[in-house]
Amino acid sequence: MKTGVFLLLATALALGACAEDTDPEPAPTPDAVAEERDVCEELQFGNAADAAMCPRVQRAGLNPRYADATTVCRRMAIDLLGRTPTWTEVEGQCQGKSPAEMVDYFMSQPEYVRRHQRRWADLFQYNDGFSHYRHILALDELVAQLYRGEVNYARFGELALTHPGYTGRHFGEARVAVAFRVFLGRDAHPVERADMVGLWTIWQPVQDYDADYYFQHIDVRAYPPICQPPLDELLCHSSVYGDTTVAIPLRDPDASSYRNLIRPDDLTEDEWEALRAPGRILAALPYYNEHAVTEAMDRYLGWGAAAGLPEVRLALLRYFEGVDLDVPAMERELLTSHLYLQTTTPPENEVAPLTGEAPRWRYSPVKFMDVETWLDSLSLTVKRDFGQCDHRFPYVRNGVHPQSGQTIYAPHAYPVANPETNTPDFTYATVARVLGGCPDRLQQFRFTGTGVVHALDQESILQYLCYLPDATGLLPGGHFNAPFAPGADRETRTALFRHQIRSFYSREPADAELGDFLDSTDACLASSACTPDQLPAQLCVALTQGAEFLHY
Amino acid sequence: MSEQNNSRREFLKAAAIGAGAVAAPWIWVPRRAFAATTDFHKSAKHILVLYADGGMRSPSLFNADKIRQWNPHVDGQGNPTQPSAPGTEWDLGAVADAAPLRMNSWDDNLPPLPAVTGDITVLGTVDHEPHKEQSDANHQSAKLRMTTGYPDGTTGFLAQISKHHGLYAGEGRFTAFPPVSIGGGARIFGLAGGDNFKFRSLFFNGPEDFDRGGPRSFHIPAPSWAEGFAARQDERYTARVSPADLQRVGLYLDSKKNMGRFRDILAAPMLNILRDGNVAAELGTNAQLRDAFGAGPWGPRVALAIRMFQLGSPAVAVAVGGYDTHSNEMLDFPPLARDLGRQLAALRYVLPRLQHPDGGTYWDHTLVTVVSEFARDNTERSTGYNSAQGSDHRGLNGSRFQAVPFMGGPIAGAKLYGATDRETMAAKDEVFASQGVLAMLSDAVGVDPGLFLDEPAITRAYGG
Incomplete structure (x- = not known):
């Protein structure tokens, strides 16, 4: 269950044990600045952002704080592909892999390009x-x-x-x-x-x-x-x-x-x-190239990182210009930096003098899935394809054929309700629009919302999906392996729980939550208030409604 | 503001700058009033914005005494206007219905719009860009101006209400009924970009959302083991989340906590206006609302808006499209105009008959207006249409000056402010910035417009 520890090419870890500094930072002396610069120049960083962060890290005597492989795997998949990773991807493409290998895998998937196409569709409207x-x-x-x-x-x-x-x-x-x-x-x-x-x-x-x-x-x-x-x-x-x-x-x-x-x-x-x-x-x-870097930093790192870390922004800008303004290369550099790879848990006993809290750059922010990521992740996990939105065409052009009198639709990527006329099926789009996705960019623009009624809509959709009779993705073994029979015994329930935690949260279950699930369902089964065959759907709703599924 | 602009416009005319020439550059300094709120601050508890999506030819309804070029919608005798209530200063268009409608559920007739014009005040020169020779004529930017106050605004008017109204302070964020957008074109009033995402308005397509149940209709009560487990799972998760991130995560968790209450509200029969459910008489039955507002494009949505007020929402925007009549306007506009006119007549009838929980009636506490992106121009002098029997929007006099009506308890009614020339549609006196209309609505419902707008509230619309 223990996941691997990340190592970067940068030798920041060689700086030694973390020397936590809780006192207000004294101004560095010229000799100290010279020493820090020398130290940072001596360290051979393979990443421009890491090199730029060295004075902040060195000065505080800190070490980078990396998230575990499964956390980074889920983060990268959502950021780069617009969906959660499958457990096969977690095991095969993330665990035991370097960040560069993970990024290269995700960026090689066609969904990486499609994710950006969707983003630019919103920008260009x-x-x-x-x-x-x-x-x-x-x-x-x-x-x-x-x-x-x-x-x-x-x-x-x-x-x-x-x-x-x-x-x-x-x-x-x-x-x-x-x-x-x-x-x-x-x-x-x-x-x-x-x-x-x-x-x-x-x-x-x-x-x-x-x-x-x-x-x-x-x-x-x-x-x-x-x-x-x-x-x-x-x-x-x-x-x-x-x-x-x-x-x-x-x-x-x-x-x-x-x-x-x-x-x-x-x-x-x-x-x-x-x-x-x-x-x-x-x-x-002057700001054209820099805005591309700023925007990428804010999108991937969150918390206004571009403004908060001007030295990193400048370093990435120089890198971007050095690779002839190759956007994927710039993104890769950012995504393999420790700023992106770090844990979301703030360090204890590290306090910024002004805020009284841990410095914002010492931990990654928790982000919120957008609607289509949410729907696509559910679709993938439940193993039920309910379509997609065509980011290019909020509605699809159509005209009346002069001879047949039929209404014919222009090419599109929606599911097709009638192949003869290419009629689009807007079921997915309709659901997504209720929650802020698949915008028409005229009357509605994309939003990532939350709120009482939003949560109500999400609950209805989740319950509908989790209770689908053919939601085979909820069971270990899925559709192609030997069928899994939900049972009352602890071993079977443990297998069910592990499968759904892996599927929805892209990690192994923790002992405390597994124990909680087993104890809770022990009581339910004993009282006959629930039956084993109900557990997969009930657990699905409980997990997908949880804050951990929506956030990453 | 208006006098200053008018004198500048007169100056430019006198200098005989030809069409297409670049006007002398001005620097427009928005007048932020010393006191952003007015004597009419909190004059209403509810505001209803009827949005005619596409650019409605509003002078044909609300400022109608114009030559055919500007109002081709005439009666059988060629009159562009019709008689209206005594004392009404503005000219009601001939296109509006003049016959009372029988309403069996009320056992009464609905007085038509001409009978209630005395309760409506019109601003005849609402303009997006009073300082420019040509005003904004682009659908997207003009729509954003009308709904957010700015051509590239990212936070809609309803989102600003949600953000700043006292109803939503503290726990009210989860218990008070939010502002509502009804109809696709009204979504934009609830725009809430960036960090304002939590202030987005509630959206419904219309009563049909409640007839079939919609996405919220599917609900399976969770078993107690799952409820308890899910709550503890969230606790385990939030224990790992930073204080900075807990605000966003916490908002989601609080929303989940309050879902049950809203689920019950949204299942109430009073919202299923298309059916005769068990609705208390003092709320007005669904049949009565259908009778008054009708079954046209506007009626069911406006009826739903009334229900939103009864649930406590302070602000509702209702949109109906079809007003972008670049062609075939002769046939397409009149039914839409008549339906819109019926809504104003029905509001005048229904609202005074609904008691308000704070005393008085909903009429006393509600302010209603009708807006659009712009009006219409580029029409032939002889026909009033373009070559496609429609009209366009080029940002000139015909389209820049919307005729915007206001009605409701706080409004004195019958007045016209901002007259336009019968022959040229040029402004004869005052011109009002469209942003000032939003400021007025905001001020009326108790939100200081200075928090998000530059223009002061237009208090002239209150009349008196």
């Missing part, structure tokens, strides 16, 4: 009521390229901000505002909005008819006549970050010709190069 679904598909694939390491972050911004999936979704000053919020972490100042809106003026919405799906939609086209002299300086120009006019030559000297309304697919590379100026401008701003 995909909605096929605005953008043509083909453009959303293409922009979503661009995100996948970013997280496969096929395009670097600067190029990604340059491509994304003039992608028709983006320009068709946002209009006017919103194109500037969203770009700033997504890539710089702040809203554009009104001066920036008013000035830079001209960089996107050339993109105009056009009503179009999609012959494949028989419906009208709004698409976006490049319309060069609007950016010709004398209006170009007024409407298509920005000066706040260098004089830039976004314009391309007319295709036809007659400005009113339809040839001057250019589909994105028909633009040449030279024309695209001219049109992509807004993305290049943003990518060249």
Whole structure:
């Protein structure tokens, strides 16, 4: 039952036994600073964040405090894949493995890319009521390229901000505002909005008819006549970050010709190069790269780590720039640092002078699962697939076939209710939306909620799932092994309990909780208030409603 | 505020700056009143926001004496308006229903909207960006302005009520009935991003959520062994959690603890408005609510909103879509407008007949308004429509100035503030910032708008 102890390449542990410092920290003398720096330079860290943390760790005479393998395994799976790990993964990919090996496994799974695609769908606010679904598909694939390491972050911004999936979704000053919020972490100042809106003026919405799906939609086209002299300086120009006019030559000297309304697919590379100026401008701003690091730190480490640990942020930024803005590489560096790998339990007897509590960076925060992670984890564990949400399309475009009169749906990733018409099954999406997931990004945005009624909804869903007659995942052995027969004897109940703790909490049961379960069910069975075949579902509800399942 | 803007606008006209030219840059300094609350602070215990999702052509209902370009919804004789209650200063549109409706369950007729205009005050020039030559005409940002106060707001009005209202202090967080959004378009009023997640409003699609039971209908009482075990399991877990994290974990655990009480509330027959359950007469039976509010897009949702007030919620937003009439408006708008008009008439009828637990009636303690993202423009002078028989929203006079009605006990009624020119839809006098409407609603229910908004509350709407 005892799990392995983590070792990092960094030799911080070689610093010796933890010398806990409970007194207010005296200011270091120049010699002490020089000694600390020398010590940190002597130690050969294999991780930029760990190297940056050395002065804090060295100065306090502290050692890193690592979480056990199963805790980190669950944390990584949820953060990187959007679901809890299977016990097979815990045993095969986590226990006895280094953090780097674990991260490499999780980042190699297709769910890693999909998780980020979902995140960027929220950031860009995909909605096929605005953008043509083909453009959303293409922009979503661009995100996948970013997280496969096929395009670097600067190029990604340059491509994304003039992608028709983006320009068709946002209009006017919103194109500037969203770009700033997504890539710089702040809203554009009104001066920036008013000035830079001209960089996107050339993109105009056009009503179009999609012959494949028989419906009208709004698409976006490049319309060069609007950016010709004398209006170009007024409407298509920005000066706040260098004089830039976004314009391309007319295709036809007659400005009113339809040839001057250019589909994105028909633009040449030279024309695209001219049109992509807004993305290049943003990518060249000082905070562009740093925001990617800040955002990753806050997302994975929590607690405002980026602001609280500026030296780590700077070190990771340098690392990020050193790997040519490879986002997966930067994330890997962060995820293999002791800041990410440490336990959530605060150290005893370590007190920060100002707060009177343990320094925030000395332990990892407890995070709360988002809705789709919760649903997908339940689905995986109960072994009942109840669908998914297509992050690209909150609702699916459809049109009426002129000959058959049938309503036909555009391609999507929802379960299909009718293969002939590709009708999506929104059961999962409907449940997820009640709890804040699968947002349409127009009337609803993603939220991770809690509250009385939220808990009520979750309870209903949990009970429904746990009491499904074919919830074979609740039993040891599952669907493909010899069937497990719930029994009243302690050995059988212990096997059931161990299986569900492993499945839901990704760890071995502790003696105290196992004893509690056995004693509690002893009494219930003895009084005939419950029967052995009821125990799997009842235990499922008790464990999945527990705070430990939802938090990680 | 309005006088300053009007003088600037007049100045620019005088300088003959042509269309499309860049206006002289201004610096808009929001006027934060010295005292963020007003004499009308806590004037209501409940606020009801009816949100016409999509950009309603509100002048056609509430500021209707305009040339056809701005109000094409005329009667058979070509009149854009119809007679209304004596003393009413604003012009009710011809599009509203004029006939009383028979309500058997009340053994009475529902007086139509023209009969109750004397209890409604209208602000005719509610504008998102009074300081700009063209106002916000983007659905998303304009909707966020109307629901959060800001074009990129992340915390909706109802979430702010949940966050700051005294009802929710301390244990009230788990026992007082929260603010409610009804209808998909109303969700955005309950937006609660970041650390404000716990202030999210309750959401229902409509009474249908209670008819089939919805996700909360499935409940199997836990056996006592499981209840005890689960509680001890949570104790074992929280013993390992840091004090900093215990706040978030604790919120979840407290929510679980209080689930039972809300489960009972949400199962009450009074919420299953589509059916005649056992409902105490003094609450108004479900049949009576259905009779008054009707079965159209609005009716069942507004009826549900009344029930939310009766459960103690201080603020409800109800949304109905379909108002984004870029085409076919001639056919699509009138039924929606008539249904909306019926809700105002029904509220005027029903609320005074429901006794409030604090004394008086729900009419005395409720403030009602109707808002949308914007109004509509880009219409031909001769037809009042665009080339697709609809109308658009370009941020010019026709769409920037919403005509926003207010009614309820605190409102004097019959008044029009913020007139617009019959020919051009230009503002003739006062212009009101849309954020000020939210400030007014917040102030009315007892929450200091200065906590989350820049604009002061618009007290003119109270009239008198």
